[in-house]
Amino acid sequence: MLEFSHVSATCQHTKILTDISVSFPTGEITTIVGPNGCGKTTLIQCLNGVSKVTSGQIFLEHEDLLNIPLRERAKRIAFLPQVRTIIPTLPVRTLVEHGRFPHLGFSRRKTEKDREIVTRAMEFTHVETYADQYVDTLSGGIRQRVFFAMILAQDCDYIVLDEPTTYLDFIGQRDFLSLIRSLKENGKTVILILHDLNQALSLSDRLVVMQEQKVVATGTPDTCIQSHILEDVFHASLKQFHDKDGTYYFFE
Structure with a gap:
């Protein structure tokens, strides 16, 4: 389990979060939702050091995460940010191999195991056919899958994704969310930020609102629906539709 205990945090010297306590259960998909500017990204950036924790503790499997060096954290938590201002001019396989860096020694020499992990990550995200193409020449959707492959190559049990479907069309979003479900089936713990509430309700085992x-609420999607907290926070009415394939949610 990943647990925030009374955490306060700043981003670029501005105080954003105060006394946050929330947990992310092992082996589940937990999605953080909320209006723009509510502190979602600041919260998860406490995990990779971009946000500075000024008080409180974060525990990863009962170990104090803040006492773990960043390189060692990268062996345990993989992080895909929403915004990347620089797109590297590298072949796809080379970029995905960057995910192995926390595991490599001083020589940065890759073993056969490293190469196998990279290949599996590329196959999982369906980018192996682009292996020799340069990342900056790819469409936004394919590029997003390549970055996803890179963090999967870190081979971490915890995977944190900030708005991973932002650059994807409908088909790309559907396929990407299917990949996330597959990660859970493979025993990974997944933490997401999503703006699409229908996706969040359909995909998640648990929501953090x-x-x-x-943090104003945590619980299963059904619990959050029944409490009307999502309608209150987003000032919207929820409508549900059911058919033989499942339940669909619309906010208006």
């Missing part, structure tokens, strides 16, 4: 830099 934030508003005004606070």
Whole structure:
């Protein structure tokens, strides 16, 4: 389990979060939702050091995460940010291999095991056919899958994704969410930020609802629906539709 205990945090010297306590159960998909500016990204950036934790503790499997060096954290938590201002001019396979760096020694020499992990990550995300193409020449959707392959190559049990479907069309989003479900089936713990509430409700085992830099609710999708917290936070009405394939959610 990953657990925040009374965490306060700043981003670029601005205080964003105060006294946040929330947990992310092992082996589940947990999605953080909330309006823009509510502190979602600041919260997860506490895990990779981009946000500075000024008080409180974060525990990863009962170990104090903040005492673990960043390189060692990268062996245990893989992080895909939403915004990348620089797109590297590298072949796809080379970029995916960057995910192995936390595991390599000083020589950065890759073993056969490293190469096998990279290949599996590329196959899982269906980017192996682009292996020799340069990342900056790819469409936004394929490029997103390549970055996803890179963090999968870290071979971590915890995977954190900030708005992973932002650059994807409908088919790309559907396929990407299917990949996330497969990660759970493979025993991974997945933490997401999503703006699409239908996706969040359909995909997640658990929701963390934030508003005004606070966690205002946690629970299963059904619990959050029944409490009307999503309608209150987003000032919207929820409508549900059912058919033989499942349940669909619409907010208006």
